[in-house]
Structure formats: structure tokens, C-alpha cells
Amino acid sequence: MINKLTIIGIGLIGGSLARALRDAGYVREIIGYGRSIGNLQQAMELGVIDRAEVSLPDAVRGADMIVLAVPVGNMAEILNVLGPVLPDNSVVTDVGSVKGSVIATARPALGARFAHFVPGHPIAGTEQSGVAASLPDLFQRRRVILTPEPETDSKALARVRAMWEAAGAEVAMLPAADHDRILAVSSHLPHVLAYCLMDMVVRHDDHRAILENSTGGFRDTTRIAASDPVMWRDICLANRDALLDALRQYHADLGAFVEAVERGDGKWLCETFTRAKHARDGLNKKI
């Protein structure tokens, strides 16, 4: 049970976590901290938070759990202010989509209290942003990856694990570098591809006709191109090396498709499509 939960950044993820924990009866009081008064007011009106604060030291005073749910590019400014005002006995965690860069910022910013910082990433979300898009069941049966460091306090880790389990999630552990390498392929690359395809189409001479005749496949493939551009810019830059590896591999594989189509190689295309279809059918069974 959390007595006082402070969520820094009451958007899709922060708002959904607040709703899930409230529904589970796992938290007594939820404080929201954010940049814009409008968003915080909306969070109050929706009943997502009990109280809003626009001062970070005031927001975290007396909190036993602090969740950083701002875009990856804004983590550093928050962590640097948080370090000197962190209450005793508080546990800090984050939901950022890249772990190595957040950990590299948190270690010097939090100093000795870094042991009470538990890096995390819920593998759940939508292309929507903001508290109005938050959902109480967003994390139900979804995976949350925690990436503790050697110095992470085991009791802090247990408290963060218990919080996510109360929100309905299944918790897994990974080293941060493995997380960033895997998510570069499973999440960051697909977002870049969706943005790239959508942007290619809007710059196409026939863009109006293409969009008027857009198929379900086009809509499915580009759905995540409606995601927040600033958030995804930050993720791409924060996970630069792993994303570059994934992009280069994809670029080479796309080149193989170009060559197969050029030489009219139906056998290669069918074998490749069949291998991919089997893999995708298997994924459907796991969901």
C-alpha cells in the first residue's frame, strides 16, 4: 500500500497508473506535478489525482513513492531538481521508454539516493497523449520491465514491483542495455518506420488519391505515426546506438526486397513472406 504517491507528469502513462492504483485501492493520496495548469486541472476534474502541485519540492514532500512519467528528454531537468529534495524513505521510479540514458542521468543527480531509484518501463501504451487519454486498465496483464542496477536497494525494487502488480501488470527484469537493444527493434524501429511511411505518402505526388484509397493495412501500419513527435524524437536520440543498429539491419533487409522484386524472384518473396507469416501467427497466439 502506498500512502502518498507523487506522479511527475500526469499524461497517458502517469494518469493511467494513478487510475489503476486508485481502482485497486493501493494508494491513499495521489499528488500530480506538471508543467501546465490546464493539464493538472483536467487531471483533478477527471478524479485522476487528489491534489496538483506546480512546485516540485512541494509535490514530493512526504511522498513514499515518486513516479517520473515525463518524456525521456525531460527526465534530466526533473532528476536534477529532485536530487536535493528527495524525502527520506521515498522510492523513486520512472516509466521512460529508454533505460540507459535515464540511469546515466539519475546516478549523479540522485547521488547516494540512487540506490532507491528503480528504473522501469511499462510495455503498454497507445498513440494518444495526455491525461484525457489515460485508461485504468492500460497495464492489465501487460509487461513492465524493471532494469535494476547493481546498487539498487532490494526493498525499493520490491516496492516498485508490488506497485506494478497492484496495477495489474506482470513484472520482468532485464539489464538496461538488453532492454534498450530489444526495445530498439520491438518499439522504436516500428515507430520510425510508421513515421517514415506516412511522411513518404504525404510528400508523394499522388498523396491525395493514396490517402483517399488507404487500406486497412495502411492504417494498421501507420497507426503509431499519430504518436507525439517530441516524445519520439527524444526516444530516438536517447537510444541512438541501438536504434541505428536496428535501422541499418532493416535498411539492408529492405534492400534485399528491392533486389528480389527487381529480379522477379517469386520463390524468395514467398519464402520470406511465409517465414514472417508463421512468426506473426505465433505472436497472435501469445497475445
Ligand code: NAP
Ligand atoms: P504524455 O501523455 O505526453 O504525458 C507526459 C506528461 O509529462 C504531460 O502531462 C506533461 O505535462 C508532463 N511533462 C512534460 N515535461 C515536463 C516537465 N518538464 N515537467 C513536468 N511535467 C512535464 O506522455 P506519455 O505517453 O504518458 O509518456 C510519458 C513517459 O512514458 C515517457 O517517458 C515515455 O517514454 C513513456 N512511455 C510511453 C508509452 C506510450 O505508449 N505513450 C509507453 C510506455 C512508456 P504537460 O501536459 O503540462 O506538458
